[in-house]
Amino acid sequence: MTHSRLSRRALLRGAAAGVAAAPTYALGASSQKESSAGKSKGALARIVTTCQNGEGHSTVEGNRDYMLALFDRALKQKPDLVCFPEAFTGVGVQDKTRAQVAEPVPGPTTDAFAWRAKAHRCYVICPIRTVREGKQWNSAVVLDRSGQILGIYDKVHPVTTTPDYTVFEDGVFPGGEPPVLDLDFGRVGIQICFDAGFPETWAALARKGAKAIFWPSAYHGGFALQAYAYLHHYYVITSVRTEHSRIIDPCGRVVAETDSQVNFVVRDLNLDFVVAHYDFNYAIPDRLLDAYPGRVRITSYVEDDHFLVEPTDPALTTAQLQAEWGFESTFQYHDRHRDAYAALHAGQTPRPQTAAHGNREQYAK
Numbered sequence: 001m002t003h004s005r006l007s008r009r010a011l012l013r014g015a016a017a018g019v020a021a022a023p024t025y026a027l028g029a030s031s032q033k034e035s036s037a038g039k040s041k042g043a044l045a046r047i048v049t050t051c052q053n054g055e056g057h058s059t060v061e062g063n064r065d066y067m068l069a070l071f072d073r074a075l076k077q078k079p080d081l082v083c084f085p086e087a088f089t090g091v092g093v094q095d096k097t098r099a100q101v102a103e104p105v106p107g108p109t110t111d112a113f114a115w116r117a118k119a120h121r122c123y124v125i126c127p128i129r130t131v132r133e134g135k136q137w138n139s140a141v142v143l144d145r146s147g148q149i150l151g152i153y154d155k156v157h158p159v160t161t162t163p164d165y166t167v168f169e170d171g172v173f174p175g176g177e178p179p180v181l182d183l184d185f186g187r188v189g190i191q192i193c194f195d196a197g198f199p200e201t202w203a204a205l206a207r208k209g210a211k212a213i214f215w216p217s218a219y220h221g222g223f224a225l226q227a228y229a230y231l232h233h234y235y236v237i238t239s240v241r242t243e244h245s246r247i248i249d250p251c252g253r254v255v256a257e258t259d260s261q262v263n264f265v266v267r268d269l270n271l272d273f274v275v276a277h278y279d280f281n282y283a284i285p286d287r288l289l290d291a292y293p294g295r296v297r298i299t300s301y302v303e304d305d306h307f308l309v310e311p312t313d314p315a316l317t318t319a320q321l322q323a324e325w326g327f328e329s330t331f332q333y334h335d336r337h338r339d340a341y342a343a344l345h346a347g348q349t350p351r352p353q354t355a356a357h358g359n360r361e362q363y364a365k
Contacts, residue, residue: 043272044314045080045185049237049265051245051258052085056092060101063089064109070263071116071124077266080185081123083239086193086216087138089128091241098170102131106149110141118147123183125239127192127216130154135173140190140216142181151181153190157198180208186271193217196224206232211271213237220244226252230304233275233330250275251301251308270297273310274318277330278302280357283365284327285309291325292316306330326356 050070057063067088074082089109090101103109109128117124124143129136130152138155154175158168168174178201180189189205191213205213212235215225220242229236230252239245247256247267256265276284285298285307295313309318322328333355340350 043186043270043317044268044312045183045271046078046266046268047237047247048074048077048079048082049239049245049247049256049258050074050082050084051239051243051263052088052091052241053243053258053260053263054241058092058094060089060093060096060109063091063093064112068112068116071113074264074266075116075120075122078120079122079266081125081183082264083125083214083237084127084216085239085241085245086127086140086218087129088241098129099131099136102129102136105130105132105139105141105152110143110149114143114147114149117143117145121145123150125190125214125216127239129172136171137175138169138172138192140192140214142190145184150183151179153178153192155192155195156201157195159194178205180205180210186211188212188214188271190214190216193219196221196228199228202228202232206234210234211273212269214239217241221246226254235269235271249299249308251299251304251306253299253301268312270310270312272318273308274322275306275308275330276327277333278305278307279333280355280360280362281307281327282361282363284325286365287325288321292321296321322356326358326360328356 055066057066067084071082090098093101106114110126113124113126122145125140126143127140130139138158140153142150142152144150155172156175156178158172158174161167161170178189178191180187187209189208189210191201192215195201196215202213215221215236215238217238217240220240221238225236225238226248229248229250233250235250236248243258243260245258245265246254247265249255250273256267258265285300288296288309289298292313295311295316297310297312299308301307309321311317311321336353336355339353343350
């Protein structure tokens with residue numbers, strides 16, 4: 001068995017030629033139901049994301065074993081979810097067509113990852129090329145804490161591999177409407193690689209209430225992913241074939257990142273978070289920190305006029321913090337303005353609104 005470190009161009013070529021997508025679907029209600037034996041921690045979760053670090057092997061089995069070894073190391077961190085890169089089993093594979101790399105679901109790769117998911121009671125996002133319904137797809141198979149298939153996302157936007165745009169990723173079929181999945185710590189969505197170029201699916205997932213988007217990919221993705229995180233105020237967690245997988249917070253900042261030496265990173269997240277605007281709320285961060293020492297994480301981005309509130313105590317929720325201290329999300333603040341603007345454009349006087357902040361100072365503590 002041989003392995004090699006592949007160039008970025010080779011990795012992208014592999015993604016285009018060795019990735020599949022199907023009618024994007026989540027499995028039925030019986031499969032969506034989380035096992036009652038699974039541990040539930042409210043909205044708190046330990047997330048591990050991995051990178052393939054440019055490593056490619058000559059066989060599917062070699063790539064699978066390489067990532068399973070990384071999975072075994074990651075499992076020592078006691079994660080709630082581990083995410084892997086796009087179509088990782090096909091990287092550098094020789095003597096097989098891309099179609100031959102595709103696997104059924106369940107199949108050898110999902111079985112190997114499912115065994116560990118069950119043994120360690122964690123979710124897994126396992127992106128592989130799949131064959132289902134007579135088509136090939138670039139898929140991310142989601143395994144639940146009991147090792148069962150919870151759902152499958154199929155890449156909605158496979159990239160062309162012909163100059164006339166008639167064949168995509170050497171035979172991949174594009175997925176349909178992207179689903180959201182309700183995990184026991186929050187609602188998540190998935191996008192894959194070239195999906196980064198299509199803002200409409202990222203917006204659709206936000207409208208469906210996703211609090212985190214996982215993005216397996218062949219490449220780093222650049223600034224666009226931070227922009228999506230900021231615009232939609234959700235986490236974006238990437239897992240790439242190259243060196244730099246990232247965890248991006250709901251204000252668009254990178255808070256954890258892999259590199260050539262550290263091939264997975266760990267971050268404890270709470271998907272019950274709120275991004276608030278500083279207007280009328282300048283005193284709120286101090287009040288929360290003073291009232292709940294060690295139980296709430298506040299991240300301040302004054303240059304954006306935003307702050308991020310995340311309970312670190314599972315007994316606390318953002319709903320109770322907002323009710324107790326009188327502050328609303330940035331989205332709510334903007335929507336109040338939209339209502340007033342709409343009235344003015346209609347030739348009406350805007351209706352008085354009663355906001356949670358009451359008559360507090362707008363620009364001071």
